[in-house]
Amino acid sequence: AQTVTQSQPEMSVQEAETVTLSCTYDTSENNYYLFWYKQPPSRQMILVIRQEAYKQQNATENRFSVNFQKAAKSFSLKISDSQLGDTAMYFCAFMKYGSSNTGKLIFGQGTTLQVKP
Amino acid sequence: NAGVTQTPKFRVLKTGQSMTLLCAQDMNHEYMYWYRQDPGMGLRLIHYSVGEGTTAKGEVPDGYNVSRLKKQNFLLGLESAAPSQTSVYFCASSYSSTSGKPWGNEQFFGPGTRLTVL
Numbered sequence: 653a654q655t656v657t658q659s660q661p662e663m664s665v666q667e668a669e670t671v672t673l674s675c676t677y678d679t680s681e682n683n684y685y686l687f688w689y690k691q692p693p694s695r696q697m698i699l700v701i702r703q704e705a706y707k708q709q710n711a712t713e714n715r716f717s718v719n720f721q722k723a724a725k726s727f728s729l730k731i732s733d734s735q736l737g738d739t740a741m742y743f744c745a746f747m748k749y750g751s752s753n754t755g756k757l758i759f760g761q762g763t764t765l766q767v768k769p
Numbered sequence: 770n771a772g773v774t775q776t777p778k779f780r781v782l783k784t785g786q787s788m789t790l791l792c793a794q795d796m797n798h799e800y801m802y803w804y805r806q807d808p809g810m811g812l813r814l815i816h817y818s819v820g821e822g823t824t825a826k827g828e829v830p831d832g833y834n835v836s837r838l839k840k841q842n843f844l845l846g847l848e849s850a851a852p853s854q855t856s857v858y859f860c861a862s863s864y865s866s867t868s869g870k871p872w873g874n875e876q877f878f879g880p881g882t883r884l885t886v887l
Contacts, residue, residue, distance in 0.1 A: 661809070697859065697878035743811055754819055755800045755863045756827065757876060759811035 654679045656746050658760035665734045666768050672719075673729045673763050675744030683749035686720065686727045687757070692740040700742070703727065705749070734767045741765070771795055775860050775879035782850045782886045790845040790882050792860030800863045801843040802827075802876065803835060805856040812859060818843055850886045858882045 655678045665671035677686070688700040703711045703720050710718050715735075719728045731738055744760040776791040792801065799820050804812040814827030816835040824835045832854060834846045843862075847854060861876040 656811075658811075695857070695881045697861075699875045702875070754817060754825070755874075755876065756802070756814055756817060757812070759804075759813070761809055761811045 654681070654684075654746050654748070654758045656744055656758050656760040658742075658744055658763050660763045661761070662764045662766070664766040664768055665731075667734055667736060669734055670730060670732045671734055671765065673731075673742050673744075673765065675727045675729070675760055677725050677727065677744070677746050677758075677760075679725070679746065679748075681748055685747040685749060686718075687745040687747065688716070688718070688727075688729045689743045689745060689759075690738075690740045691743065691762075692737075697743075701729070731765075736767050736769060739765060739767045773860055773862055773877050773879040775858075775882050777882060778880065779883050780885070782847075782884065784851060784886060786850050787846070787848050788850065788884075789847075790858055790860075790884075792843045792845070792862075792879055794841055794843075794860075794862040794877070796862060796877065797840070798862035798864055798877070799840070801837065802861045802863075803833070803843065803845045804859045804861065805829065806859060806881070807856050815845065815858075847884075850884075852886045854884065855886045856884060858884060 684705045686703045690698045690700045701713045715732045717730045741762045741764045746758040773794045802817040803815040806812045818824045818837040821840040836844045860879040863876045
């Protein structure tokens with residue numbers, strides 16, 4: 653069974669600075685997807701970024717980038733130039749890859765990020 | 770295009786009461802999911818459906834039932850509510866693995882339902 657662990661329950665960062673959120677996972681699968689979801693106070697889940705395990709290159713989306721270390725089973729999220737609107741809970745999630753995939757996501761416990769002015 | 774909607778947004782039940790949460794999506798997605806979110810535990814999958822008329826158990830299915838009579842709707846039922854079912858419930862939907870869409874396609878989430886069982 654797959655597990656996802658986020659060991660930082662809470663973090664804070666000053667506006668305009670950079671912050672990194674950690675995520676580790678455990679799986680015996682070779683092909684899979686990893687995601688970071690953002691949940692602001694509105695409670696709406698929003699996809700931030702995704703990474704295919706078979707791709708060496710780290711995914712980037714504007715100010716958001718990941719450091720994907722497949723051998724270490726590590727998938728951290730870096731937020732550059734933090735903005736007040738980045739204040740949210742962030743979830744790391746895992747999805748198996750394959751024709752029998754049912755799209756199920758395995759979530760970590762979440763990290764609450766507060767961006768301070 | 771409303772995306773994924775959930776009804777109701779809030780509900781308070783007494784122990785033993787029953788209720789149904791409705792999820793609707795207008796994106797013609799094949800797959801639909803019900804998750805519950807509890808503090809310190811992230812989101813956990815309750816039940817899911819890979820198509821109209823089909824359902825399957827997820828990680829924490831006990832105490833819940835589901836039905837997918839129409840492709841656009843996915844209902845979550847609590848037959849006899851318990852305080853342990855106090856949680857925030859999220860519905861999500863996505864394309865299927867055979868839809869021709871890219872793998873790892875995004876799951877679209879509803880706004881959630883906050884349920885309190887007294």
